[in-house]
Amino acid sequence: MWVTDENERFELTRPVFFIGFMGAGKSSVARRLARVCGVGSVDADVYLERREGKRIKRIFEEMGEEGFRAIETDVLRELSEKPPLLISCGGGIVMRPENRDILKSSGFVVHLEVDVDEARGRISDVSTRPLFQDVEAARALAANRLPLYTEVADVSISTAGRRVPAIAYEVRGILEKEGVLCPQQK
Numbered sequence: 001m002w003v004t005d006e007n008e009r010f011e012l013t014r015p016v017f018f019i020g021f022m023g024a025g026k027s028s029v030a031r032r033l034a035r036v037c038g039v040g041s042v043d044a045d046v047y048l049e050r051r052e053g054k055r056i057k058r059i060f061e062e063m064g065e066e067g068f069r070a071i072e073t074d075v076l077r078e079l080s081e082k083p084p085l086l087i088s089c090g091g092g093i094v095m096r097p098e099n100r101d102i103l104k105s106s107g108f109v110v111h112l113e114v115d116v117d118e119a120r121g122r123i124s125d126v127s128t129r130p131l132f133q134d135v136e137a138a139r140a141l142a143a144n145r146l147p148l149y150t151e152v153a154d155v156s157i158s159t160a161g162r163r164v165p166a167i168a169y170e171v172r173g174i175l176e177k178e179g180v181l182c183p184q185q186k
């Protein structure tokens, strides 16, 4: 379904932030799009873990959620200032008002919508997600966050029952139409 000219390369005019609840497919979609379009992508949580030299689970244990959130803001700012990338954000990135300001002011924000039960099925090792230990609690958290995701999103895309290539294809179309993803000038 995805016809690409191997030599066709794209560039981003602004950073693109993928937001949404845990298990929405933010990292997989960003990675797929990066591969097909030849642009750079980064998973903000992986970047954060490398920067801190610790797993997120351990950061939560040692510093609590507030400690993690402070580092997360720092990382978001750092990544938003780099040459434009596809950036998959942790699910709680919208919790802090200053993060919402960074997202809205510095890039294009794609919200991947997911239902908590489907999200749970997509996460193979839930022990790496300190805030997804209990499905009922996750349901409440997702409901609380929904207005925040909607507030910052330039576009919201349903991922229900869909696979990564189809979602990435839809995102690509939107980014091209919005002038965020452009064919590279030869």
Ligand code: S3P
Pocket: 020, 021, 022, 023, 045, 056, 089, 090, 091, 092, 093, 128, 129, 130, 131
């Ligand atoms: C979190 C989501 C995680 C990670 C951390 C907190 C959250 O990222 O940042 O465990 O608060 O929803 P993913 O959304 O990539 O799983």
